Amino acid sequence: MNNAPENRDPRIDQAAVTDESLLLAHEKFLGKQPDEKARYRLLPLNLLFVFSGLIFFGATYLGRYSGHFDPKVFDETAPRGAAAAAAAPVDPVAMGRTVYTTVCAACHQATGQGLPPAFPPLAGSEWVNGSEERVIRIVLHGLSGPIKVAGTDYNSVMPAAGPGSGFNLSPEKIAAVLTYVRQEWGNSAPPVSVEKVREVQGQVGSRGPWTAAELEPFAQ
């Protein structure tokens, strides 16, 4: 039965059926189907095959190219465990240079020469090249008040850069930036380890900026 209108007039599309009968006629096909033994329908089975095929493809493809759902695997063909092997150690000097440029260079200058009379130099500074205990404390918590560097007096405030401060540098970044300044501009002090920074941080906890006098006991 087909009672579709001819619809020759482009200005109006005549409807063949009412809304109510549209709902009624289609509703019959949802839910439980009448069991017609004589009529075997192939379509549901075919759709099941199609869907199973898609699932099979999907599962196989995921298994092969998912990178084992590792957040660090970017190459879908990488074998398992490749992420850990591929994570190359970071060069602390390169990392330190980045940190220095974004955090420190505004005051101490890219040349490490500082800006008298407020900002002392790092190049050739006995504070930088001296005790690592002392210089770690300065970066972690800041320093305020008068300080004598390489024979010249400076007086200003250096903000804290450690965890929880405005710069919020991690122990890794502090170790990296200290290692960087201790070998740059003619400085030649040994590198600072992450463990040492963590140790000092654990000993001191959180506090306000140091003064030069307070740092006297850590000069060795």
Place this chain on the structure above:
Amino acid sequence: MINAPTHASLAEVTAIDTRGRGPLLLLLVAAVAWLVLSGILALIASIQLHSPAFLAEYSWLTHGRTQALRETAFVYGWAANAGLAIGLWILARLGGSSLRALNWTIMGTLFWNLGVAAGLVGIATGDMTSFALLQLPRYVQPLLLVAYAAIAIPGVLAWSGRRMNRTYASQWYIIAALFLLPWLLIAVQSMLFWAPVRGTLQAVAAGWYAQGTWTLWLAPLALAGAYYVVPKVTGRVLPSYEFAPLAFWTLIVIGAWTGGRHLIGGPVPAWIATVAVVASVMVLFHHVVLWLNLRVVFSGTGNAIVFMRFGFVAYLASGVLAAFTAFRGIAAFAQFTFMTPALEMLGLYGAISMFFFGSIYFMMPRLTGQPWASGALVVGHRWLVMLGIAAGIVALVVAGWIQGAALLDPDLAIDAVLERVKPALLASTAAHLILLGANLLLFVNVLQSAWAGCRANLPAGTPFRQPATLEATAS
């Protein structure tokens, strides 16, 4: 078999249509106005691809902005307004009672369109975000969310207060779309604007949203129109309709997982793209069932059916092509070429908009109670828009193919590549010109019909033949 009307509600046009006339016509006129504006912007953006100096002295009309303006006007102007008008109307008709609380829709429509307009000004002055399909400045985003909810309220009421307990596929798709866009917007706004997630997660969230606007919002609205108009006009029960719920749930559950395919080659973990490839293939099940259900579209006659037929073919093609181009080996070739805009045009213009046009051509006479103002404009729009879309897609595919092959040739300088692509881009501009002309015809016709419908209060149903009762015999 033509049954005599036994009940007043069996008439084709009733108070259900006339009560909703004002607000729904407002949505429709706004939609088509945005479509024309988006066509002008698309033309400018297309010209700038082969003549970069075109309008370059105006910062607000440089290519980056015209492109964002075109896309925003198309999706949030045209598609949103049109889809909501169609959705509300179908919910009212299948629900069996007039739309209630329509003041919400009127206010929502005003604020939605003001929001989109303010957003376009914001984009033109440089406030756009960097996320595709979400380029509206962040300050209009909350307004849009609230306005959308207001427009949708009568739709939800029509669903929850429906006369008949039975439901039909169109209703599922519309209700899903009404609820899923706010979910997408809330989630993506929080993740990108109010409490931004860090790093590559932003790209993942933006890709998920961009895919969601297509699979969870516009495609359901468009399909709802097709599911409604096709059996109404052909007078046939959709074959294999018992599988329609499977098509619905496949799209809703798997659809948005395909978002990650836009990130292939990007700095995201491999599994995100892999899952998206799998989802793009799995969602083909939705297209298979859709083919089983809606293939009767090829047996009908009439204007709306022609649009539905075009949209149906484009929808199936875009599904297959999306799955095909999702694979890494093909994405490496097709990504970042004109293939991407070609696929977007196939989806948004060829499928979604053609479904919308078909629904609008069916709906408009029932809202106004009289035929369209001009038959010549209807036919003109029909042919021009089909020609424009087909030419535009072919031009972009050719451009993408040439570009993809030429970019892989190390002996070719970049300007030589552009020189080779230029003829195809000129053809694409011509296609956009045709589309603009086509949509101007539609605009004039919509204005005339809406004007005539608002003035004359004809007794409803005069030009409409009495529809028959559908008998559930076919399967």
